[in-house]
Amino acid sequence: MAGTQYREAVVDLLGALAYGELTAFERLADDAAFAPTIADKAALAAMAVSEYQHFARLRDRLVELGASPEVAMEPFVQALEAFHERTAPADWLEGLVKAYVGDGIAEDFYREVSAYLDDSTRELVLAVLEDTGHSAFAVERVRAAIEEDPRLAGRLALWGRRLVGEALSQAQRVAAERDALSSLLVGGTERPGADLAEVGRMFARLTDNHILRMAVMGLSA
Amino acid sequence: MAGTQYREAVVDLLGALAYGELTAFERLADDAAFAPTIADKAALAAMAVSEYQHFARLRDRLVELGASPEVAMEPFVQALEAFHERTAPADWLEGLVKAYVGDGIAEDFYREVSAYLDDSTRELVLAVLEDTGHSAFAVERVRAAIEEDPRLAGRLALWGRRLVGEALSQAQRVAAERDALSSLLVGGTERPGADLAEVGRMFARLTDNHILRMAVMGLSA
Numbered sequence: 001m002a003g004t005q006y007r008e009a010v011v012d013l014l015g016a017l018a019y020g021e022l023t024a025f026e027r028l029a030d031d032a033a034f035a036p037t038i039a040d041k042a043a044l045a046a047m048a049v050s051e052y053q054h055f056a057r058l059r060d061r062l063v064e065l066g067a068s069p070e071v072a073m074e075p076f077v078q079a080l081e082a083f084h085e086r087t088a089p090a091d092w093l094e095g096l097v098k099a100y101v102g103d104g105i106a107e108d109f110y111r112e113v114s115a116y117l118d119d120s121t122r123e124l125v126l127a128v129l130e131d132t133g134h135s136a137f138a139v140e141r142v143r144a145a146i147e148e149d150p151r152l153a154g155r156l157a158l159w160g161r162r163l164v165g166e167a168l169s170q171a172q173r174v175a176a177e178r179d180a181l182s183s184l185l186v187g188g189t190e191r192p193g194a195d196l197a198e199v200g201r202m203f204a205r206l207t208d209n210h211i212l213r214m215a216v217m218g219l220s221a
Numbered sequence: 222m223a224g225t226q227y228r229e230a231v232v233d234l235l236g237a238l239a240y241g242e243l244t245a246f247e248r249l250a251d252d253a254a255f256a257p258t259i260a261d262k263a264a265l266a267a268m269a270v271s272e273y274q275h276f277a278r279l280r281d282r283l284v285e286l287g288a289s290p291e292v293a294m295e296p297f298v299q300a301l302e303a304f305h306e307r308t309a310p311a312d313w314l315e316g317l318v319k320a321y322v323g324d325g326i327a328e329d330f331y332r333e334v335s336a337y338l339d340d341s342t343r344e345l346v347l348a349v350l351e352d353t354g355h356s357a358f359a360v361e362r363v364r365a366a367i368e369e370d371p372r373l374a375g376r377l378a379l380w381g382r383r384l385v386g387e388a389l390s391q392a393q394r395v396a397a398e399r400d401a402l403s404s405l406l407v408g409g410t411e412r413p414g415a416d417l418a419e420v421g422r423m424f425a426r427l428t429d430n431h432i433l434r435m436a437v438m439g440l441s442a
Contacts, residue, residue, distance in 0.1 A: 022259075025250065038290075
């Protein structure tokens with residue numbers, strides 16, 4: 001892996017992703033407490049376990065790279081905790097929408113970034129982004145709930161908008177603070193990245209996909 | 222596996238154990254939120270994952286036995302949820318003491334009961350009772366905290382007593398309601414169990430082990 005700045009950027013990226021998986025584990029396990037049935041509780045727990053296994057792979061890779069996983073994750077703790085604090089779901093359905101919308105945006109973002117990575121890092125990132133089956137589960141449950149009580153759609157659509165707003169605001173904070181990480185995307189002194197037009201198109205794709213996901217759940221974005 | 226009552230008792234036992242593991246998963250994942258460092262958070266998450274894997278093995282066995290895991294777990298939901306509600310830890314150390322003391326008593330109890338099981342069920346029960354490394358972790362952290370601030374010992378000792386009291390009260394409730402399960406221990410119409418003196422000795426062993434565990438953490442029972 002060439003270049004100090006590139007290595008630093010990869011450690012940042014894997015650290016952010018690792019802490020993201022660890023908080024996803026916690027969030028899903030928390031949501032399990034809201035589950036209306038034991039089977040739903042077990043399904044959420046299984047998804048939480050998958051997130052943990054993703055976390056463990058990222059942590060192992062950080063160790064392979066000679067980085068301390070804790071040090072690598074540390075810069076992203078505040079932003080991720082702030083996001084989760086500001087978007088604590090009030091019930092089972094809000095938790096499902098959050099997991100689906102939040103994971104979706106994070107997945108799209110990391111998939112876009114993976115284009116600028118070396119093969120071995122890209123492979124790992126794509127592997128840990130693999131859907132744990134949560135999406136289908138969340139979509140199915142949210143759609144069924146809205147069919148049963150259409151008034152839910154308004155509240156959940158608002159909730160979706162709030163989630164995206166908070167996610168973008170925390171992401172901007174991280175981008176402003178972590179130069180190495182941002183340079184992965186927009187290029188740095190050592191290597192070219194996407195030009196500004198490409199970054200713009202990337203955000204358009206992220207937004208389009210978000211609107212699509214909301215529609216799949218039966219919600220307006 | 223001979224006898225309807227025995228099969229019913231085994232399904233009860235595996236159901237109780239399975240829901241116990243599922244709530245242990247949730248409890249450890251919740252405790253991870255209190256963790257003072259990212260490494261501690263990851264360690265708790267790993268233990269939660271082990272509990273989930275135990276749960277999954279028990280659920281699979283229930284399916285093999287032709288039982289619905291959800292139906293088998295249902296009778297124990299209320300008692301286990303009531304126990305956890307009444308003993309929600311206020312901080313990281315209370316969570317560690319609860320996990321160590323609670324898992325210890327549960328483990329001792331199921332180990333005693335396993336003497337009255339057929340080989341294949343006993344093997345499974347002993348396998349899922351295997352320590353997930355949580356004990357050493359909890360003991361080390363609690364001892365270190367008390368060494369640093371000896372005043373903690375009084376509060377945590379009281380907390381240990383409350384945990385045992387609540388655990389016994391919920392266990393009695395379950396025993397009173399689930400005849401098949403109780404008959405495993407004390408015998409039923411189809412097969413002999415322990416006599417009353419043996420049940421008394423079993424409770425003495427459970428109590429002795431609890432006192433020992435408290436002492437290991439540096440707490441009086």
